[in-house]
Amino acid sequence: MSVDVAQLRDFIAVVDAGSLSRAAGALHVSQPAISQRMAQLEAHLGVRLLDRGPRGVRPTSRGLTLYRDAQQLVRQFDRLAQDITGARQPVHxxxxxxxxxxxxxxxxxxxxxxxxxxxxxxxxxxxxxxxxxxxxxxxxxxxxxxxxxxxxxxxxxxxxxxxSEELYLIGDPDPAPANPDEVSLRDLSEVPLVTPGVRSNLRALVDRAFAAHGLEPRNVGDVESLGTLIRIAESGEACTILPRSVAAVHGTRDRLAVRRIVDPSLRRxxxxxxxxxxxxxxxxxxxxxxxxxxxxxxxxxxxxxxxxxxx
Missing domain, CATH: 3.40.190.10 (Periplasmic binding protein-like II)
Structure with a gap:
């Protein structure tokens, strides 16, 4: 028994989907059918190609090698068929x-x-x-x-x-800094802030920047909604830290102060x-x-x- 292009397509679909059930749906076959095809392919080659777990499937090291080579072989086959028939398939x-x-x-x-x-x-x-x-x-x-x-x-x-982009203080702290365009990181230590939760990259960046200067941000709330962060900043109850582009898109210019953070600047x-x-x-x-x-x-x-x- 030799490996054919159809088997390689099935294997590629499984790896791309990361799940036997999702691959079965994409291929319009049942999950038992695609599971059996993968088992037959592994038995024929004599190696384990997929690690199966509760979160889906991932290619083993040998499976990864087959995946890379299979992609090239299938693409070459498709190009050859298209060149012969003159029917170039669009990217889809x-x-x-x-x-x-x-x-x-x-x-x-x-x-x-x-x-x-x-x-x-x-x-x-x-x-x-x-x-x-x-x-x-x-x-x-x-x-x-x-x-x-x-x-x-x-x-x-x-x-x-x-x-890359710099981060800005969004909102008007009380008391307001002397410079309407900039605010130092040290001056922010007393400003009430709302930021995304601890899983957020922005929150991690802010916390580390403060800690590097022996400071601790005065975080008064975790907010997992950009729109709500902006509305709280507009209300004056607290400020937030975001890129300038966000304020330009979401904020109301006459109600939303935007100051660049300096000493040091925050960049992501x-x-x-x-x-x-x-x-x-x-x-x-x-x-x-x-x-x-x-x-x-x-x-x-x-x-x-x-x-x-x-x-």
Whole structure:
């Protein structure tokens, strides 16, 4: 018995889905059928290809090798068939993207338009949430791509740097700082703050910045909603810390003070990360990742995404 292209397609679908049940749904077969096919493939090759667990399946080291090679073989087969028949298939399929709320507001609508214009057969699945939950979805295999926050711009496997941005104090502290445009980190130690919860990258960045200077932020509430953070800042009850682009998109200019944090400034770096660190993702995922980069550059160049610095 030899391995055929259909078996390789099934195996690729299982690894991409991270779940036998999700792969079965995508292939329009029953879960027992796809489980049996994977078992037969492993028996034929004499190696274990998948680690099966309560959260789904992941390729073993040998499975990862087969996945990479299988992708290349299937693509070559498809290209050969298309060249012979003259029927080049467009890039297609679902792509699940996770965007933290501060990124989604400027990026998501423009990215949706870009994908519709360039790859109409790609079906976007956009998930917007706070950064901690987006990261959990990515690790769980629920997403193909996600925008992730980092405190430095060191290169990481599976990540493509996008931009960096400084963080600002949003709201009017009492008493108000002498400088209407800037506020020092030390002066913030007495300012009541609302921030996302402890799983948030922004919260971790703020807590570490204060701790590095022997300070402790006066956190009076954890808020897992960007809109609510902004409304609390507008009310005057507390301030928050966010990038300037968020205030520009969500805030009411005459009710929302925005001050750059200095001594030191707070900066975070944003990258787009694929769920498949060790191997090349599907063609549709690669296309959408390219779209994220292009759209980010266009928005920054046109001034529609203020406060970001392209990496």
């Amino acid at each position: 399929g679902p792509v699940a993207i996770g965007l933290p709320t501060t990124v989604a507001a400027p990026l998501a609508p423009a990215l949706f338009s870009w994908v519709r214009a360039h790859y109409p057969d790609v079906h976007l699945q956009l998930f917007e949430s706070m950064s901690g939950y987006v990261h959990e979805l990515l690790l769980a295999g629920r997403l193909d791509l996600a925008a992730v926050f980092r405190e430095d711009d060191s290169p990481r496997t599976g990540e493509l740097p996008l931009y 770096h944003i990258a787009v990360r694929t769920a498949t660190d060790g191997y090349e993702p599907r063609e549709a995922v690669v296309a959408v990742r390219r779209g994220i980069v292009e759209v980010t550059r266009e928005l920054a160049a046109s001034g529609r995404w203020p406060g970001i610095h392209l990496t």
